[in-house]
């Protein structure tokens with residue numbers, strides 16, 4: 001960790017000259033429209049398929065939109081392409097369903113080219129449906145009675161690679177017959193700093209325990225986690241160097257704001273971790289991102305926002321607020337501005353997953369131009385064509401700024417991030433940006449006439465909002481609108 005690899009020293013590399021790339025994967029990448037590997041992808045390739053040969057665990061800190069997903073997906077798929085027997089060998093864990101779905105799509109674009117299958121465990125469908133996707137049952141002849149124990153022995157994984165959220169992963173670990181991590185070779189923890197912050201039913205210690213040596217004398221109780229880990233195929237892990245088990249579970253941990261705190265990283269039990277980072281700073285903004293600030297009086301913030309949206313003229317845009325409540329209220333209010341000729345929807349952790357997925361699809365396809373979002377959208381989401389980010393509420397931490405702003409200016413594209421500030425926030429915002437090595441944040445200017453002309457519409461929109469809030473309140477029975485029954489703790493995690 002003390003001698004990091006500087007990813008900024010790497011250049012993009014043409015697929016044609018990338019050493020050792022399986023030609024089937026090259027074709028799959030070309031079908032995705034990719035001609036080169038990005039610097040972080042080349043750096044990881046060197047440490048995995050290249051001379052590094054997966055000998056060390058990798059900690060990858062690289063800006064948003066720099067292509068971290070393919071950086072880990074490609075070497076894993078290439079390594080597994082020679083596997084003889086299908087079983088679960090790679091596990092990728094992410095904090096949210098939408099993010100897991102996105103990562104699964106990247107794997108699904110390359111893995112079938114070499115005969116590998118990818119599964120998803122996120123709770124999007126019923127557990128029964130998910131199990132039938134993940135576990136293959138033996139085919140038996142009708143009319144013959146089989147010993148249930150034998151049937152259990154024959155359950156097999158239908159997937160080689162699994163992309164999961166921690167909650168559903170734990171469900172499968174504890175209850176799904178035939179689901180085993182015994183053969184796992186690769187573990188990826190994406191958005192690591194976010195994943196380490198929450199214990200999620202001890203998913204990480206459980207996964208690590210299940211991938212070490214199963215020796216009841218040395219680890220009493222380990223078999224309690226393995227009620228159904230059976231099957232005729234066995235992966236024998238032995239004691240290796242310094243008491244580590246062999247074959248070793250290779251780990252890759254990544255984020256655009258990866259922690260370097262050893263006490264936090266220690267939870268991952270990394271093997272000679274190698275740190276790959278871009279430049280000197282922990283917080284790095286995308287090269288072609290332009291940051292702007294817009295100072296406005298507190299009461300007139302919605303007006304300034306409407307003026308900015310008009311100014312952007314229907315370009316795809318995400319507006320971030322600080323909570324699920326303000327997301328809902330702001331989105332409702334914006335929709336009362338009749339002459340704002342853009343389609344606006346909300347996206348927050350408080351909505352049902354089906355609604356969120358529908359909104360996301362419409363936004364991806366361009367049927368919605370503006371998404372008002374809580375921090376549920378902050379991390380990882382990759383949506384083509386988002387050219388603008390607006391921080392309606394100033395982010396409290398530089399990390400939040402980095403992830404929010406990082407929804408634009410991805411993959412070398414340009415993008416802008418406009419932050420609405422009240423006068424007293426300006427100084428704090430400047431300090432926050434300095435942590436991301438950004439001293440240049442000019443004022444975003446909109447003609448005062450465009451704000452003034454909105455006043456009459458604003459008053460009537462506010463009136464309508466008041467009525468809506470009242471009717472939502474009475475419909476829900478009690479205090480506030482639809483969030484009234486969510487506890488403070490729950491709200492915090494929903495906002496993430």
Ligand SMILES: Nc1ncnc2c1ncn2[C@@H]1O[C@H](COP(=O)(O)OP(=O)(O)OP(=O)(O)O)[C@@H](O)[C@H]1O
Nearest residue numbers: 034036037038064065066067068069256380382411
């Ligand atoms: N080699 C490549 N050539 C062209 N485009 C690429 C390549 N690799 C990745 N991309 C594109 O770059 C975009 C960003 O990739 P990805 O989502 O993996 O970034 P990230 O570093 O994980 O970002 P974040 O930190 O926000 O999660 C995606 O749209 C992806 O399709």
